[in-house]
Amino acid sequence: MRIINTRTAIRGLTFHNSRSAPDSLPIVSEPPLPPMELNLDRPRDYLFVRRADARSVTIVDRPFTASIILARDKVIDDWGVSDVTAMTPAHAEPILALQPDVVLLGTGEHQQFPSQAVLAAFLQRGVGVEVMDNAAAARTWDVLASEGRNVVAVFILS
Numbered sequence: 001m002r003i004i005n006t007r008t009a010i011r012g013l014t015f016h017n018s019r020s021a022p023d024s025l026p027i028v029s030e031p032p033l034p035p036m037e038l039n040l041d042r043p044r045d046y047l048f049v050r051r052a053d054a055r056s057v058t059i060v061d062r063p064f065t066a067s068i069i070l071a072r073d074k075v076i077d078d079w080g081v082s083d084v085t086a087m088t089p090a091h092a093e094p095i096l097a098l099q100p101d102v103v104l105l106g107t108g109e110h111q112q113f114p115s116q117a118v119l120a121a122f123l124q125r126g127v128g129v130e131v132m133d134n135a136a137a138a139r140t141w142d143v144l145a146s147e148g149r150n151v152v153a154v155f156i157l158s
Contacts, residue, residue: 046072046145049153052138054109057155070153071098072145084156087114089121096121100152102128102144106137107156 047070050058056065059075069076081091084107095103103122105114111133113119122129132140134155141153 047075048142048145049138052106052134052155054134054158056157057106057134057138064155065157067154067156069095069098070141070155071100072151079154081156082158084108084112084114087118087156089117092118092121095152095154096125096127098152099150100127101150102130102152104137104140104144104151104153105129105131105156106134106154107131108134108158111136 047059049070050060052058056063057068058064059068059070064075064077066077067079067081069079076094079091079094081087084105107113111131113131119129130137130140134157137153137155141151144151
């Protein structure tokens with residue numbers, strides 16, 4: 001093992017250890033980087049969620065303040081559910097009519113599970129249900145929709 005106490009030359013550069021006082025440090029210059037170009041790239045083949053919280057969700061540039069059902073190509077904005085505890089199996093029918101593989105159920109500010117009867121309505125038709133708060137549902141929607149998945153998101157807004 002070789003211990004270096006002073007200067008050592010490697011590939012034409014001079015390095016100094018912290019114990020020695022260098023006479024002069026090498027100046028290393030690199031060519032400047034080109035300026036970074038930023039472009040807005042909006043998805044064109046699906047509707048994307050720009051923001052979501054317990055009271056509103058913005059799809060592309062349009063805000064919604066009442067509960068909605070979101071598919072890749074449309075928004076159903078007259079769904080009529082404002083509380084997950086009031087949701088019935090009948091409320092699942094417009095969601096199931098879209099024939100999704102999975103449903104992202106955004107339940108507001110906090111994750112709240114619907115009744116067992118509502119969950120059974122989805123599972124009996126072979127549709128998976130993921131229950132989460134609205135912000136998590138929005139993030140998950142954007143990822144799954146961008147991958148081309150057959151997904152529907154539901155946002156319960158109060």
